[in-house]
Each structure stands twice: as C-alpha cells, then as structure tokens.
Amino acid sequence: MKYADIIVDISHEDLDKTYQYLIPEQLRDRAVIGAQVLIPFGKGNRQIKGFIIGLSDKPKWKEDAIKPITALAEDALVMESQLISLAGWIKDTFGSTMNEALKTVLPVKRTVKQKENRMIKAALPKEELVIILETERKKNNKGRVRLLEALIRTPSLDYNWVIDTLRLSLTTIKDMEKLGIIEKESSVLYRNPIKETSSTGRTIVLTPPQQEIVEDFLKEYREGTRQTYLLHGVTGSGKTEVYINIIEEVVSTGRQVIVLIPEISLTYQTVLRFYQRFSDRVSIMNSKLSQGEKYDQYIRAKNGDIDIIIGPRSALFTPFQKLGLIIIDEEHEGSYKSENPPKYHARETAIERARLCDASVILGSATPSLESYKKALDGEYKLYRLTDREGKRQMPHIWTVDLREELKARNKSIFSRKLKTLIEERLQRKEQVMLFINRRGYAGFISCRSCGLVLKCPHCDISLTSHNGGKLICHYCGYEENFPEKCPSCGSKYIASFGTGTQKVEEMARKEFPAARILRMDMDTTRKKGGHEEILSAFAKGQADILVGTQMIVKGHDFPKVTLVGILAADLSLYAADFRASERTFQLLTQAAGRAGRAELPGEVVIQTYQTEHHSVVCAGKGDYEEFYNQEMVYRKLMSYPPASHIMAVLIASKEEEKALKASELLTNALKQWEEREELLEYHVIGPAPARLSKANDIFRFCFYIKEEDYKRLVAAKDFLDGFYRFSEEFQGTQVQFDFDPMNSY
Structure with a gap:
C-alpha cells in the first residue's frame, strides 16, 4: 500500500x-x-x-x-x-x-472551557512583606495594604477571593506582580462528578463461596491467564463484593478497571459502594454529565488520575493506558446493545478490547443472557456460580396470582386481593414496598369502544400515549395533541385510554393507601440531572413507603427495608413481537423478585399475571434459571434463533415508500443471485416486509432478516449487500443499516 x-x-x-x-x-x-x-x-x-x-x-x-x-x-x-x-x-x-x-x-474534541484554580502567593519572606506594608501605609495605598495584610496572615490566597472580598483592581495586582511582591499561580481544576459521597473504608468479609471465586480468578490473573468469566449469582448473593475484592488486587498491580452498568439509575448506589472502598480513585461517565464533566473524566483517565471508571455502555471506551479488567454487571441487559450505527454489543466489544490490551473480562448476572450461558456451558467462558444469598438469607417467597380468577371474584382493581393484604401489612410494620410495572406514561393506547379506532401519530405508525394534563404524546417523535372529547371517526363519546402506566399506578395506590408516602420513578420523573439519585436517595433514607416504577427500579438496587415487591401485569412483556420476549419476561420477574428481603427481614413477592402456565412465569416463580434456559433453548433451536443460530436484520429507510420497498426487493434479489453465481449455500432470508414501526418521522421503513448458523457467513453477506448498496445508483435517497443478533425486532 x-x-x-x-x-x-x-x-x-x-x-x-x-x-x-x-x-x-x-x-x-x-x-x-x-x-x-x-x-x-x-x-x-x-x-x-x-x-x-x-x-x-x-x-x-x-x-x-x-x-x-x-x-x-x-x-x-x-x-x-x-x-x-x-x-x-x-x-x-x-x-x-x-x-x-x-x-x-473516540470522543469528538469539543471546545470545553477548562476550570482553573488560580492563586495569589507571596513572593517574598514574611519579614520583608511587613516592611513593605509600613511603606504602603504611609503612601495610603489602601488596596496594596489590604492584600499585604492578608498575605502576612496567609501566604497563599484564592484569586477570586482577592478580587471579590478585598476589592482589588487588576492594575494593583499587575503592579505588585511586576515589583516582585506577589506571584500568580494557576492549575487546571478537573470537575469530579461524584458529590456528597464519603469514604468509610468499610471492610468486606467474604463468604467462603465468594472467597473461592476471588482466589481462583486472582490465581489465574497472577499467572497471566486472561479470559472471559461468567459470574452467575442469584440476586443478593454478593456479586458486587466479589468485584470489589478482585478490583482491589488488579488496581494494586498498577492496572485500571472499567465497570459497566446497564442504566444511569444504577450509578448512585454502585458508585457509593465503590467510593467507600476506593475513594476519589473512582469516577463515573454517563450521559447526564455536562460536556465539561465528561471531558474532565476523559482527561483524568488518560492522565492516570483515576483507576476505576463506572458507567453505561459508552464507558467501555475510557482511554485507560493500562487497562487490566473489564466488568459488565447485569450483562443480560438489552441496553448493552447500541441502537444507533454502529450497532455493536458491549459484551463482544469488551472482550475484543480486553484482547488488545491483555485484560480479563467478568460478566455478572442473576439471569445471564442465553448467549453468555451457552458459551459458558460450551467452555468458551469460565463459569462461576453463587447459589445462595449472603448470610444464608432466604430467597423471597413468591406468590403467583391469576388475574382471571381476580376478575371472576369481581375484583377490578389493579391490586389483587393478596397484594393489597400484604401491602397493608407492610405499611403497619413500617416496612417498604416496591411496585413494578414495565410500562411508561399514564396509560397504554387510546381507543374507541364503539368503532375500534386507535389514535395514532400522523408521522409514525404507532399509537399515541395518554399523559397527565390531557395530552396525547408519540414516544418516537414527540408529536403532541390534546385528548379528544369524542371519537374523530364515529363521534362516539366512549373513547378512553387502555393499559396501565406508572402514573396511573401511583394514583390508584394513593387512593387505595391514603396514608402511604409514595414515590414514582420512570423516564418522566428522572429527566433532570440528578433525578435518579434524588428519588433513590429519598427511598433509601425511608422518606417513602412505596416506590412505583418501571424496570429501572428493579435492577441491582439494594434497599434493606424492602420486604414486598408487587409485579403488576407481569406478562405484559410476553406480548411483544420479539423472539426474546420470554427471556426478557423471565429476567424482569427474577430481577424484580430479587429486590425483596435483601437484609435481615424476610421478603415476599406477588406476581400478577394472566399467563400462570407460561414457562417464563413458572420458572421465575420457582427461581429456576437452568429449567428456563433448557426450555427456552428448545424453542430457539427449533426456530433457528440466537444463540442456537445467528440473525442479521437489514433495515431500509426512505422518505418515499416506493423507493424503500424497491430497495429492499433489489437487495434480497441481489443476495439470491450472488448465492447462485458464487455457488454458495443458500441463506435463509425472511422478508422483505414493512418494519413493525413502518413509518417514523415521515420516513418509511422496510426490513428483512437473514438467519445463519455461521457468523462469518453473515458478515460476508453484509459485506456483499453493503458494497452492492453503495455502488449502485438505484439506491439514491435510501439508507441501509445492518444489525447482527438484534435485541429488538424491527
């Protein structure tokens, strides 16, 4: 070249x-x-x-x-x-x-104004300053007198304090600097996003199973073995304690550590626990930081001023010079897969980054992704298990309530009789309750009971969602309109919202339990900077009895006084048009159940569902991951879905519907011709068809899928289709994106 x-x-x-x-x-x-x-x-x-x-x-x-x-x-x-x-x-x-x-x-270099720590210091010994002070008093130079008096007391002063409090002019400061009486000193002040966090130095005593895992990992690490480990530990088994002990050893060797967490909401509690052990050698990186804070963490990491960075997916690219370990906590989470090009998965990308810099990777979860668990069983990852909670605390008792039976008993409330009784008991005992629902907004969709019309966004092919204040909002493009008084199609007044969101649950809980103090945590209540920390901190301090929230409340949080978790509409996620729906439901139910009884007080969980016999609900009720994995893998093998096989989604978008359709047909036909010409094994192609979200922001979307056991063959198909698309004029006005083993269906 x-x-x-x-x-x-x-x-x-x-x-x-x-x-x-x-x-x-x-x-x-x-x-x-x-x-x-x-x-x-x-x-x-x-x-x-x-x-x-x-x-x-x-x-x-x-x-x-x-x-x-x-x-x-x-x-x-x-x-x-x-x-x-x-x-x-x-x-x-x-x-x-x-x-x-x-x-x-690589972060795009933005012009970020650096904060400076500016000081004014005495350039002469105290004795000489006293002599100069007497001279300046005789000359009646009041400004110089004030500064000299201050410097005799304290030889180093904050620059802004001198200007604001002593009321000195810039001319006076420059003149005294020229005379060699004072000197200015400035240093860059890097913003630290961790606030009001104290270091306690709390010693962690490991259980024998935890100690065994730590010792085995460190033995291999000291011997130079670098590989990927899967830590499968039940909720409350102390995975974080294992991480902290391993990190302590890795950092002591001069290496640095990246800890990935799935949600910004997890940062507060996670950072607290790490800060208590590692003090200001730990920092965070997330989207809620200002540009200045982000840039400062980047520079601090590059300069080696911090040893540990905690954050979501993007923290994986922290510029540590001596990276020794990457930990991915809650590794099953879908948020580790990027939704924008490049649609990379943090798990595979972390393993590649670790390979480049001779580091190890630890994946941790109570409900590992099927992909990771299969690789662990196949020997590609090393598997560690923690089967008991710390201190031999009992796993929570799980009640599964059939909502069909509740309806037969004329209970039309969103709270089953069992859940209501248990909540009342907790309130009397001054214990805390978490109510989880995997929906956002005030309600599901708006429909007319007379003609069946569903109100949809005029720009996107999805239903509008009802919010407080009489607004209907599109969660894809932000379009808003007022709630109609009657059906725009047939004029009927029987138009209403269906489904239940967090706001509605909060309202109903206030009516049902008027004495309870209730907090709500969802996307709407956590928009402002620090919103997550504010709500979680208030709940942790016992300032609320009930926390209502979406899935962000059930992941990794540890509240000792929570002894009851109510899972409302547990099977709602089963209705998603996605081959991972059962896996997601099992994970959510298990993670939610894991929030109960994490301290001395025993916990209970109520799963409310219409699908009591579904294997994801049954296995979550028993807390049996292995049984769920075995049953789900039968289905995945039968349908050639990951991890039994691989699948690539090809998304075609255009402002003109005809162009998007034509482009998708051209690509699928070209793939067939390429197979024949190259005498390749036939790819299993599904589609093309309109995407599930067929129109978004006035852009039409079509997609097709390719199933293939051999990942390299999928990459070859991508390379061919990408080249065909880029070098053909027929694709003008269209965009094509590729997504390997997508986390969501298109």
Missing part, C-alpha cells in the same frame, strides 16, 4: 476529517491501521501526531500534492491506537462505516 488515510490526533483537530499521506518505502512494512505516526500538517508543515485508519494504492488527488509521513512512533501501542484498532474491528464485525465506529470509540 502506498497511501495512508490519517486522522490527526484528536487533541488537535476535528475528528471527522481524514487526510491522505504518502507512505515512504522504508515505513511500508510497519504502516498498519492503528499505527501512530508523525506528519507535516497545514501550511506551516508543523509536525503533529496522527493515526492510520485506512490504506490504499490510489491517490485521492494529485500525487505531487500528497505529503509523506515523517515517521512512525517508536513507542509501544498507545491507547488511541488500541481504540482505533477496536473501531476497525467494530466496523467489520457489526457493519458500519469507519467514521461511525471512530465517533463511537
């Missing part, structure tokens, strides 16, 4: 541009993608660092105008090089452009 596409070091220039350089003959063997280079840049040919992200034999403009690379960096592979190599792997593995992958792994 003669030419290299180079992205300049992100600390200098905009990420989005690449520049082509000539590779000198003597460097061609070592000029590989991800290599760090020194290049002449701009009119002045100033020497700056850059990274090779592409190689080619063809010049993009006149050959004599292309500058040569000056040199390759002689030092070992550095952080940015690793992340660029990772971006190349993401591009190839998950089907995206290099630019999309680079934007994911």
Whole structure:
C-alpha cells in the first residue's frame, strides 16, 4: 500500500476529517491501521501526531500534492491506537462505516472551557512583606495594604477571593506582580462528578463461596491467564463484593478497571459502594454529565488520575493506558446493545478490547443472557456460580396470582386481593414496598369502544400515549395533541385510554393507601440531572413507603427495608413481537423478585399475571434459571434463533415508500443471485416486509432478516449487500443499516 488515510490526533483537530499521506518505502512494512505516526500538517508543515485508519494504492488527488509521513512512533501501542484498532474491528464485525465506529470509540474534541484554580502567593519572606506594608501605609495605598495584610496572615490566597472580598483592581495586582511582591499561580481544576459521597473504608468479609471465586480468578490473573468469566449469582448473593475484592488486587498491580452498568439509575448506589472502598480513585461517565464533566473524566483517565471508571455502555471506551479488567454487571441487559450505527454489543466489544490490551473480562448476572450461558456451558467462558444469598438469607417467597380468577371474584382493581393484604401489612410494620410495572406514561393506547379506532401519530405508525394534563404524546417523535372529547371517526363519546402506566399506578395506590408516602420513578420523573439519585436517595433514607416504577427500579438496587415487591401485569412483556420476549419476561420477574428481603427481614413477592402456565412465569416463580434456559433453548433451536443460530436484520429507510420497498426487493434479489453465481449455500432470508414501526418521522421503513448458523457467513453477506448498496445508483435517497443478533425486532 502506498497511501495512508490519517486522522490527526484528536487533541488537535476535528475528528471527522481524514487526510491522505504518502507512505515512504522504508515505513511500508510497519504502516498498519492503528499505527501512530508523525506528519507535516497545514501550511506551516508543523509536525503533529496522527493515526492510520485506512490504506490504499490510489491517490485521492494529485500525487505531487500528497505529503509523506515523517515517521512512525517508536513507542509501544498507545491507547488511541488500541481504540482505533477496536473501531476497525467494530466496523467489520457489526457493519458500519469507519467514521461511525471512530465517533463511537473516540470522543469528538469539543471546545470545553477548562476550570482553573488560580492563586495569589507571596513572593517574598514574611519579614520583608511587613516592611513593605509600613511603606504602603504611609503612601495610603489602601488596596496594596489590604492584600499585604492578608498575605502576612496567609501566604497563599484564592484569586477570586482577592478580587471579590478585598476589592482589588487588576492594575494593583499587575503592579505588585511586576515589583516582585506577589506571584500568580494557576492549575487546571478537573470537575469530579461524584458529590456528597464519603469514604468509610468499610471492610468486606467474604463468604467462603465468594472467597473461592476471588482466589481462583486472582490465581489465574497472577499467572497471566486472561479470559472471559461468567459470574452467575442469584440476586443478593454478593456479586458486587466479589468485584470489589478482585478490583482491589488488579488496581494494586498498577492496572485500571472499567465497570459497566446497564442504566444511569444504577450509578448512585454502585458508585457509593465503590467510593467507600476506593475513594476519589473512582469516577463515573454517563450521559447526564455536562460536556465539561465528561471531558474532565476523559482527561483524568488518560492522565492516570483515576483507576476505576463506572458507567453505561459508552464507558467501555475510557482511554485507560493500562487497562487490566473489564466488568459488565447485569450483562443480560438489552441496553448493552447500541441502537444507533454502529450497532455493536458491549459484551463482544469488551472482550475484543480486553484482547488488545491483555485484560480479563467478568460478566455478572442473576439471569445471564442465553448467549453468555451457552458459551459458558460450551467452555468458551469460565463459569462461576453463587447459589445462595449472603448470610444464608432466604430467597423471597413468591406468590403467583391469576388475574382471571381476580376478575371472576369481581375484583377490578389493579391490586389483587393478596397484594393489597400484604401491602397493608407492610405499611403497619413500617416496612417498604416496591411496585413494578414495565410500562411508561399514564396509560397504554387510546381507543374507541364503539368503532375500534386507535389514535395514532400522523408521522409514525404507532399509537399515541395518554399523559397527565390531557395530552396525547408519540414516544418516537414527540408529536403532541390534546385528548379528544369524542371519537374523530364515529363521534362516539366512549373513547378512553387502555393499559396501565406508572402514573396511573401511583394514583390508584394513593387512593387505595391514603396514608402511604409514595414515590414514582420512570423516564418522566428522572429527566433532570440528578433525578435518579434524588428519588433513590429519598427511598433509601425511608422518606417513602412505596416506590412505583418501571424496570429501572428493579435492577441491582439494594434497599434493606424492602420486604414486598408487587409485579403488576407481569406478562405484559410476553406480548411483544420479539423472539426474546420470554427471556426478557423471565429476567424482569427474577430481577424484580430479587429486590425483596435483601437484609435481615424476610421478603415476599406477588406476581400478577394472566399467563400462570407460561414457562417464563413458572420458572421465575420457582427461581429456576437452568429449567428456563433448557426450555427456552428448545424453542430457539427449533426456530433457528440466537444463540442456537445467528440473525442479521437489514433495515431500509426512505422518505418515499416506493423507493424503500424497491430497495429492499433489489437487495434480497441481489443476495439470491450472488448465492447462485458464487455457488454458495443458500441463506435463509425472511422478508422483505414493512418494519413493525413502518413509518417514523415521515420516513418509511422496510426490513428483512437473514438467519445463519455461521457468523462469518453473515458478515460476508453484509459485506456483499453493503458494497452492492453503495455502488449502485438505484439506491439514491435510501439508507441501509445492518444489525447482527438484534435485541429488538424491527
């Protein structure tokens, strides 16, 4: 290869541009993608660092105008090089452009005003300051007198305090600096997003099973073994304690650690526990931080000022120079899969990043994803099990209530008789209750009981959702309209909301239990910065008796006084048009049940359902993961769904419906012709058809799926379709996206 596409070091220039350089003959063997280079840049040919992200034999403009690379960096592979190599792997593995992958792994340099800590210090000994003070008093220089008096008491003063409190002019400060009486000093002040958190140094005493896992992992780590481990521990078994003990050892060797968590809402409690052990050597990275805070955490990590970063999916790309361990807690969570190109999965990407920097990976969950558990059973991951709760505390007693029987008994409340009785008992005993519902908003959909009309968004093919204040809102594009007094189709007044959301549950709970203090936690109540922490902290301090919420309340939280969890409409997620619906339902029910009885007080759980006989409900009621896995895998093998096979979704979008349909047909036909021409085994293609969300923001969407056991064959199909789409004029005005083993159906 003669030419290299180079992205300049992100600390200098905009990420989005690449520049082509000539590779000198003597460097061609070592000029590989991800290599760090020194290049002449701009009119002045100033020497700056850059990274090779592409190689080619063809010049993009006149050959004599292309500058040569000056040199390759002689030092070992550095952080940015690793992340660029990772971006190349993401591009190839998950089907995206290099630019999309680079934007994911490297933060775009934004102009962020750095905070400075500015001080004014005495430049002379105290004795000399006293002599100068007497001279300035005789001259009646009041400003200088105030500053000298302050410096004699305290030889180092905050700059802003001097200006604001001592009321000194900038001229006075400059004059005294010129005379050599004072000197100014400034240092960059990095924002720390962790506030009001104290370090207690609490010692964790491990149980024998926990100790066994820690010792086995560390033995292998010290011997240089780097692999992926799956920690399958029941809820309350102390997975976090295992993580903390392992991290302590890894950090003591000079290596750094990334801890991924699925939701921003988990950060508060997780950080608290880590901060108590590691103090200010731990920090967080999440979307609620300001740009300044994010940039500061990036620099702190790059400079080695912190050892541990905690955050959701994006924290995986923290620029640690000596990364030694990546932990993915609640690894089964769907939020670890990106919904925007590149549609990477954090689990596989973490394993690749760990391979690049000689690190280990620990995946942890009470309800592992079928993909991870299968790999553990196949020996690809090493499996650890924690089968008991800490302190031999009992797992909660689970009641499964058939809502069909409740209706027969003329109970039309959202609270079954059993749940109502148990809530009243808890309120009398001053214990806490969590009510979980996996819906958001005031209600499900708006429908006319006379003609059956469902009110939909005019821009997106989904039903509008009713919210407080008489508003109907589209949760895809944000479109709003007022709740109609009568049906716009037939004029009937029998138009109402169906389904139950968190706001409605909160209202009904207030009516049913008027003395109870109730908090609600969902997307609407946690929009503002710090919203999660505020609600969770209030509940943890006992400022509420009942916490009503969506799935964000059931993941990983530990509240000692919660002795009852009510799961309303437990089977609602079974109705999703998605092959993972049963798995998600089982995980949600098990995770929700796991919030009860985590301390000395025993816990109970009420699962309210219409599908008492469904295997995900039955197995969750028994707390039997293995039985659920075995039953679900039978279905996955039968239908050739992951992890028994692989599936790739191809999404085609256009502002013109006809164009989107035609493009989807062209792609599926081209795939068939390619199979015949190359004499390949036939791919199993489903579709094309309109996507489930067939219209969003006035853009029409079609999709088709390809099932294939061999992942490499799926990647080959993606490469062919991507090339066909990019080099054919017939696809103008359309967009094509690829998604491997999607977490949601299209």
